[in-house]
Amino acid sequence: MSFMPSFLISLAAVAVLFGIGYGGAAAGAGAVIGIYVPYAALLVFLGGLVWKVADWANSPVPFRIPTTSGQQKSLDWIRRDPIDSPFTKGEVVLRMALEVLFFRSLLKNTKTQLHHGKPAYATDLWLWLAAIIFHYSMLVVLLRHLRLFLAETPFFVTAIERADGFMQVGVPVFYATSIGILLGLLWLLSRRILNPLVRYISLPNDYFPLLLLLGIAGSGFCLRYIDKTDIVAVKELTVGLASFSPAADAIANINPLFFGHLFLVAILFAYFPFSKLMHLAGVFLSPTRNLANNSRAERHINPWNPKVKMHTYDEYEDDFRDLMKEVGLPVEKE
């Protein structure tokens, strides 16, 4: 599918979904959107995620297939690269930690350019930076939301809020991650649209998650800074959801914008296990990353190799020794 339809379909989908949440609540269906939909979405999220991961866990990985980009362990006097060609478990853990926490592979060959008519690969540092800013902002935003789900806010959430609002600008205090998550997403989206190489391979399932997250972050931004709502009523509803005793009477006091936000979040949860967003689990389960490159030191036998019935030459000769001698063929044992 080409750019325009892909992008427009995704944009329209997010707009319609937001409209369902916003309009549904405004039309009096707040209980459906505020109570039933989130529970259903959480069930789909957890069920789908477990199913997907179980499917991956059941997929055989008989051999070591790490993608390496460094010298493997061989002779002692050849300098090796423990991270790009890990040999021990510890080195694999280090490699995975750098991947999961610092997105190390985004620093390699993420930009293709023509140099004197030949393609050359380089690091797209901006891509890495935008990804880091988005993901860590998202993490902080998620953790900050715990204040709405736990009646007594845990100390670490308060500490995160303090650190995030260190600029102490405005009321309510402006959080650095509020703008970080939006800027990160906007950069990732504009890269997809403006870079012709990336645009060519982009599909609705690339645009939709980005636009959905932008819709969530944008509506959340509005709820905090622009079109505010009764946060105590919101917390009554969300604490009620978390403790399985939904407070339906709080719904009437809540801005419909909140339900637009909540419905998009529910859609994100339900969509998550079936989308590219599953890189959340996939990054841990990539056989090209999480295996040690030790095939030259250890023999990895395919566990479902069929049992082969062996018939060695010695046995063959035992069977036919007399006949072989008769026709003058040489034999090993007389």
Add this chain to the structure above:
Amino acid sequence: MSDKGKIFLGLIVFIVAVTYPMWGGVFAKTPAPDVQLPDGKCIESRDYMVANHMNMLDEWRDKFVREGEEIYIASDGTEHAISLTKTCMKSGCHDNKTEFCDKCHTYADVDPYCWDCHVAPDQVAPKGGN
């Protein structure tokens, strides 16, 4: 393969973490705040005040401290002196910080820095003492 145990363990850790909001509050239940509203009418509507009081106070501070304005004209035309402790928290209105401000702020984990400078009327030492 032999990694199924590890994957299962990771899955359990993930599910426990994701459902933290559901089990994290089981032992500590705080009821939603039950705020006693004073009789009479606030300077703007209840819904507006609930959502936007912090912005109003923020603007008041800047108007009073930086621009020297002392009067706020409400949307219904009535005039009010710009003062946290003498207008909002005057006797008969929201004169009790603990019973009014703190109830929601504690519940929603909001920590406004009003009190870095201001002293709430109910927290002033009673007159006659030292």
